Amino acid sequence: MTDSTAGSPEAAEWDLIVIGAGAVGENVADYATKGGLKVVVVEDELVGGECSYWACMPSKALLRPASALLAAKRVAGASSAITGELDVAAVLERRSSFTSEWNDASQVEWLDGAGIDLVRGRGRIVGDRRVDVTQPDGTVRTLTARHAVALCTGSVPTIPPVEGLAEAKPWTSREATSATEIPSSLAIVGGGVVAAELATIYRALGAEVTVIVRSRLLGTLEDIASERVQKSLEDSGVRIVTGSPSSVHRGEDGRVTIALGEDEAPVEADEILVATGRHPATEGLGLEDIGVNPKDLRVDDSLRVAGVHGDWLYAAGDVNGRALLTHQGKYQARAAGLAIAARAAGTLSSAPSARPEPWSDYAATADHEHVPSVVFTEPEVATVGLTSVAATEAGYPVRVVDYDLGSIAGAAVHADGYSGAVRAVIDTERRIILGMTFVGQDVSEMLHAATIAVVGEVTLERLWHAVPAYPTMNEVWLRILETERYA
């Protein structure tokens, strides 16, 4: 399958070229390699990608010290031992150690160990299975793939077209997760996950935080989640303003003024963070030249891009817009890597019309209605599958069952005055759970039980026999099932 020069960085031809060496690109490459292919990845920033350096890892690392301290403060007998404050410098230093000080040496080493080649530079598709890489020294190198090219370029923050905003050089999640000092005040524009998490973090680290949100905070989640997170942020001192910036101005003193239209006083802050969403990074990849609209990239469940002559292009992770979450991108990467390898080996049909079997190794079936997600706020929000609104809109016969997590013995022992909520969205015909939402301190590790129940399509009647250990917070499962039966 390989010629004598393939399999080394000096080669010109590989089985698979992966553009983008974030977690998703690494996994496409790894799984294809495990399937017997020779693979090269092309990366023009740090190997390891957004999640490792400017998203999940640093943001979780920034939050954990505050949440661990808060958890201890909430337990009589432990709280009196805490007399000091969070050490912000130590928190930032710990964060930086998790990003390896933004050095990708260990990730490069991992690629090497996995037998994957790396070419540094910016990749662009220039023809059938052909990628030009503009290298750091400006030279251009042409790579050729025998079987496939996979786009794993992720997403970029969307900066809304507000007067003066771009000129004010706002922070995006990158600057916010890699900051080396905490501004006295921070204005956050946006109301999604990134806005909510960074508001939580910056407030915990001592900043005055104002969130400017168009409508409802975390508006796509169940109301039990958005309402509780909003209240908790407000209780912690975060100001939440409903509105949209009409203009932004950064003064000579560096401070930022955000006008909100005529009815609302402007917001002033030392720094402004734009968290109004992200969009797939499809620009500059040469997609137009092969007949693909960069603003409308479509993939099937094997992550193969539709409408490409010869069907050799794949797109996994944020770049395809299916689910902008690291873990879901990695899931797609496993399906894509295995599908590419199986098609190269001839064990999976390559026909343009061939669709992989749902729930097989080659299909990212869970992307559609089985996606898990955690919002690391205080309280945490952990959710999988369909919300009650989405399930109803999709036409399922839905029953919603709510339970007060704070009334569970395990929660009461976990924290004094524990407050939390759980919602299950049930398909009353198939008797399975379509979606589940947990809100409360330390619920993030409770999510996977729901993910297995939802993905495994385990019936309520069988879940009845899955006994939660006492006294854990998971006893809420029993209460949800009892409520479904008797209430």
Next chain:
Amino acid sequence: MTDSTAGSPEAAEWDLIVIGAGAVGENVADYATKGGLKVVVVEDELVGGECSYWACMPSKALLRPASALLAAKRVAGASSAITGELDVAAVLERRSSFTSEWNDASQVEWLDGAGIDLVRGRGRIVGDRRVDVTQPDGTVRTLTARHAVALCTGSVPTIPPVEGLAEAKPWTSREATSATEIPSSLAIVGGGVVAAELATIYRALGAEVTVIVRSRLLGTLEDIASERVQKSLEDSGVRIVTGSPSSVHRGEDGRVTIALGEDEAPVEADEILVATGRHPATEGLGLEDIGVNPKDLRVDDSLRVAGVHGDWLYAAGDVNGRALLTHQGKYQARAAGLAIAARAAGTLSSAPSARPEPWSDYAATADHEHVPSVVFTEPEVATVGLTSVAATEAGYPVRVVDYDLGSIAGAAVHADGYSGAVRAVIDTERRIILGMTFVGQDVSEMLHAATIAVVGEVTLERLWHAVPAYPTMNEVWLRILETERYA
């Protein structure tokens, strides 16, 4: 179904008599009541039982402040805020609030609200569906059941026949969980869950602790669990001595000396706790009179006792010896309560040979090979289903897959230097998980995912699509599945 006097404590006849008003008895009564029966429970101690007052709740409440504080100490940025020590008096006070100061008023209120009658006193079976209750004032009252009697009397600690031990008036778990002060030194005889948990608690609360264990600590669990808990206890200053007491003596100063035979120096301590196991509380219930051997009580999966003429006797919870765990007893209680009500209604066969359908509402099927359990030590141990040894002995085609929990990004963020382990026991033919063990800080809430996977018999191929959210510790599921495929 009921006569005019039934349904009040003054009645003489009910549909069901439940002996024992612990969590198990309460649930048998509740589920039978939901099924339309009139029920009375008989209790000679506190309504709520062992778990509420002298086991799960107080022990978890005693441990939580220490574990919350330890968790915060393990995170740089948070640790420096902790300058004080655990406030032992506050810990004991918090524990006492969880046991309602050993007052059962709220539990009695719950019974009342659920429409269940209560008769206080010691119950004894005196004939077919007939129970004599010796009341607190010494009078005896006879209760009659139209359909069934359920024994839910739990278990009692086993005191081994060691010379001087009984005379030394040792602590059992009751005294240890309800103590109002912490002895300077505590010797614990036994190496099971109670011994390990109470060693963890008393060490955390400042006592010098010595554990005297016959062979291996937590010997029935996977070695990854027992070894890690033993090492952690030793690192915290607990002394673990292998041996068996040959005699015990409490001196006039109140101190206890435990001789361990000729080769080992005796252990001295201010207090001694016997935690060498428990046995079903079947004495004094009149079982012999109806032809049942109290030392060999056998039940089917509807919890109906074998060999009773008329098949009207049930036994749920510790008393039947199937699984000495509160949550599993409550699970049995649900099956028993529903089965009793269904048989009374004629919707479930009462024939002696009739066995309820496995995994139906009327069968405690999970008791056999699907039992979850958490050991609240430091690290925690959470386990469900069969261990590798038990699965192999049962003849399953077994593969064991281990993964280092500390290497998961979510664990590293959770605590600096996180140390933990996960083991999955896989049926290589059916491609399902037979058992799973988690060891590490805060793994208790990770267990239910495994319980659902094991009970739901979800295949590894479908679990592949149950994506763990990043960065949570549950990412270990992905690593376990990858290891199973590729290692």
